[in-house]
Every structure is written in structure tokens, then in C-alpha cells.
Amino acid sequence: MRGPGRPRSDQARDAILDAAFQLLEENGLERFTIEGVAARSGTAKTTIYRWWPGKGALAMEALLAHAELTVPIPHTASAVADLRTVLDGIARSFAGATGRVVASIVLAGQNDPATLKVYHEKVVEPRRQRLRDIIERGKRNGEFRADLHVETLVEAMYGALYTRLLIRFSPLDEPGWMDRHINQLLEGALPRPLCSQGA
Amino acid sequence: MRGPGRPRSDQARDAILDAAFQLLEENGLERFTIEGVAARSGTAKTTIYRWWPGKGALAMEALLAHAELTVPIPHTASAVADLRTVLDGIARSFAGATGRVVASIVLAGQNDPATLKVYHEKVVEPRRQRLRDIIERGKRNGEFRADLHVETLVEAMYGALYTRLLIRFSPLDEPGWMDRHINQLLEGALPRPLCSQGA
DNA sequence: CCATTTCGCTATGGTCCGTTTCGTAAGTGT
DNA sequence: ACACTTACGAAACGGACCATAGCGAAATGG
Numbered sequence: 001m002r003g004p005g006r007p008r009s010d011q012a013r014d015a016i017l018d019a020a021f022q023l024l025e026e027n028g029l030e031r032f033t034i035e036g037v038a039a040r041s042g043t044a045k046t047t048i049y050r051w052w053p054g055k056g057a058l059a060m061e062a063l064l065a066h067a068e069l070t071v072p073i074p075h076t077a078s079a080v081a082d083l084r085t086v087l088d089g090i091a092r093s094f095a096g097a098t099g100r101v102v103a104s105i106v107l108a109g110q111n112d113p114a115t116l117k118v119y120h121e122k123v124v125e126p127r128r129q130r131l132r133d134i135i136e137r138g139k140r141n142g143e144f145r146a147d148l149h150v151e152t153l154v155e156a157m158y159g160a161l162y163t164r165l166l167i168r169f170s171p172l173d174e175p176g177w178m179d180r181h182i183n184q185l186l187e188g189a190l191p192r193p194l195c196s197q198g199a
Numbered sequence: 200m201r202g203p204g205r206p207r208s209d210q211a212r213d214a215i216l217d218a219a220f221q222l223l224e225e226n227g228l229e230r231f232t233i234e235g236v237a238a239r240s241g242t243a244k245t246t247i248y249r250w251w252p253g254k255g256a257l258a259m260e261a262l263l264a265h266a267e268l269t270v271p272i273p274h275t276a277s278a279v280a281d282l283r284t285v286l287d288g289i290a291r292s293f294a295g296a297t298g299r300v301v302a303s304i305v306l307a308g309q310n311d312p313a314t315l316k317v318y319h320e321k322v323v324e325p326r327r328q329r330l331r332d333i334i335e336r337g338k339r340n341g342e343f344r345a346d347l348h349v350e351t352l353v354e355a356m357y358g359a360l361y362t363r364l365l366i367r368f369s370p371l372d373e374p375g376w377m378d379r380h381i382n383q384l385l386e387g388a389l390p391r392p393l394c395s396q397g398a
Numbered sequence: 399c400c401a402t403t404t405c406g407c408t409a410t411g412g413t414c415c416g417t418t419t420c421g422t423a424a425g426t427g428t
Numbered sequence: 429a430c431a432c433t434t435a436c437g438a439a440a441c442g443g444a445c446c447a448t449a450g451c452g453a454a455a456t457g458g
Contacts, residue, residue, distance in 0.1 A: 005403025006455040012405075030310035035445060044406045049447070106366060107306040110299075111229035116367065124366065145390045152383045155368060156355050162366055163358035166305060167323065168315065170354075184351045188387020191344045203426035204434025211436075234414060243437045248416070 008051075015041040016048055020062035025097040029059055029104035056108050056115040063105055064122055067098045073130060079138030080186065086130060087157060088178055094165045095172040103165055128154055144186075156185055207250075214240040215247055219261035224296040228258060228303035255307045255314040262304055263321055266297045272329060278337030279385065285329060286356060287377055293364045294371040302364055327353055343385075355384055 019041035023032055032055055038045040052058040071089035074082040094102065102123075109116025131154045138144040160181055164172045218240035222231055233254055237244040251257040270288035273281040293301065301322075308315025330353045337343040359380055363371045 004401065004457045008404065028310045033445060047405060103309055107309055110302050110306055111227040142390065144388045148388050149379060149383055152380055153388055155359055155362065156384060159358035159362035160354055163354065163361045166365055167361055180348060181351055184348055185355060186388045189343045189347050189352055189385045191341065192391065203432065205424040207435065232414060246436060
């Protein structure tokens, strides 16, 4: 089914994507350069330009090909515990090399809507959907309020992760952080009147 | 008290900062160039390099000089209402030109820790402190739980704003969004047993 | 063997960086 | 008035990188 001609070199392709990922985690996307990728991968610049339209697309594919973006989908009896598992997994991956690359991609997207769109479809949406599923299950369980607005909760949980990644209020691997965050999101801020004694 | 020599031209300074802010909101920081600023401001590149070490610092100062980052500090009887006011103000400013510039700054900060540090000190921390104050007041009022972890709530609220700004899950000016978000953060996700009837 | 396609190499013109040089403008002290 | 000091504007520089093009060599299918 493949037509005539020299086939594309998978070796070159892999070398390019590997080099791209390495350079992204070393320097971030600001100093990420096609020529740098060519040099480190041992390939020619022209080969890169033949297959990728620009640095945004290349960085994106390097991320998708290389990152451990596939957190396992837990499904235990407790929706809260599953939530914790998923969010912990994301936090761990954000705290490492993948996090820096993700940050580069997201921020590159500010001036490259196409790249940001792909990131949405390939990374953000699937993950959000996973959270949604878990929360819906929790609502059916009775673990969560029946009138809970799922999107809002998803946004709050995801938002904290991305904010720590990008703005760096505080480190992503601060011990106990995620537990505290989840607990408070679930419990809310308003005082809970005790049933045994009115307030 | 001013030594000898030609004094610095405030006119040139203002022209540079204005031009920088304009170009930031037009193109974002990716295509933000010192030479572009020089051209639009009608000054020379050397003048810019005399006073600013690089594009990060210039962009930062342009933001600080130009943006309406000073949201008024409300202080009514209700801490919840004040919270709403402050967050609404930030959301509005993020939804406009300032938001795009802020996004650029954060982007620049990923590879320019010094700039990100200044952003923290000059913008992030003061705003966070304002939120903290309001929440503490709410705790004293009894509007909030006494054992509320203030930092976590601040992070959740701020986080949603930055995430909408940078990741663009959904628009910052979506009607009713902020109210829903605040309400749910305050009320939590767990079911609230009615006092009159046990569960 | 030949057509086709990719690969690596070597330019090319262009933009922007960050710096330097140089002549000129605008203040200070004596 | 005069020297001194500092900032401004214009021009040019080497360097990095972009995006593209031309070329010969390599690798496949027919």
C-alpha cells in the first residue's frame, strides 16, 4: 500500500522527537529552536521542516509522543479516593520534566491557537472527562451533593494544578497539599451547623 | 540633588512604555520585539537597552505602569460580598487587554525567573493578601468555618482565574460563572445533612 | 534499471538580538 | 562663556535563528 520512493526514516523521526523533548525540558520553549533540535538529533533542518510546520507543532508532538500523560483510571468503591488518585498522578507528572514541557506548550499556545486547540483535544479534554466521570459516580453514590455542579468542581481542581505549574505560587510537590486542597474543596468554607445543637 | 549631565527624558520613557504595552496586547510576547518598540515609540534601540536589560523586564514595567491592577478594596459588612467584588474585578481586567499582557508576562517568566519574581512581589502577593484579609475577616465574623485553611481557598479562587486566562477552558466573561464558582467553593461538594431529619 | 521519495548538506535572504561607535542635545558647576 | 557629564538618536556589527531552495546520495517499488 505504500507507494514508491524512499520510506520515511522512523529512526530520524524518533531522534527528532526525543531531541525535541529533551531540549524542551532543558530550556523551555522560549529557547527551543529547530536548529537546535536538528543538531542534537543528528538530522538536517530540512528534514524537520518537511514534516512539521513549525516549532509549536513539533513541541506538541514531542510532548504527546513522549510524556506519561496516561494516568491510570482508577475505579474503586470510593469516588473521593479515585479523585485523589487521579489528581495525585497529574501532580506528580507536572512536578517533573513533563510539567516543564506542558508549561511551555500551554504558554506557546497563547500565540498559537492551533497548538492550544490540539492540546485541548488531546490532553485537557480527556483528563477532564475522566474527572467528570468520577464525580458523576460520586453523585450517584451519594458521596457528593446531588445538586453539585460538576464542571465547577473539575475546574477548581484542575485550576489549582495548572496554577501551581504556571504561576508557581507554591511547589507542586508540597507534601500534604493535594489532600488539604481536595478536602477543602469537598467540604466547603461555610460553617456546618451541628445537628445536635442549633446555631 | 541631581548630578550633572542631560537628564533622562520622561517623554521617551513614557513613549517606550506605552508602545510596549500596545505591542504586547496586539501581538503577545512571542512577537514582542525591542526593535518594534523602538520603531513605534520613535526612540532608538540604544535608549531602550540603556534602561532595560531585556524584553522581560520591559514588558513587566510596561504592565505595572499601565495596567489597572489596583482593584479597589471593598470593606462592607459581608466578607462574601467583598470576595465577590474583588474577584469580579480581577476577572474583568483579565478578560480585557490587561489579561493578554498578563499572560505574556507569565509566559516570559517561565524562562526568566527574575521577571516572574517581580510579578509575584508586585502583583500576585498584594492581591493574594487582599483576599486573605477578607477571608480572615469572614472567619472572625462567623461567615466562614473557623478551621478554614485560608491559603487553600485563596489558591482555589485565584487558580480558577488564571486557568481561564491561560488555558482557556472557558471564557473569563461567561455570565454567572464567577457566582457559581464562589458559591460552590464556599458550600463544598459533600452532602449537607438536614438537621431536622438524619441521613 | 528507473521513477519516486526522503535524507543530509549547503547555501540564501530575512528578522531580531545585544552591543559598539559616533555625533549631537541638554543639563551641571566655575 | 566654558568645560564636564550624561542621555539621546542614528548607524553598523557579528551572531542566532527562521523558513526556503537546490543539489547529490540513499532507499524503496515496479
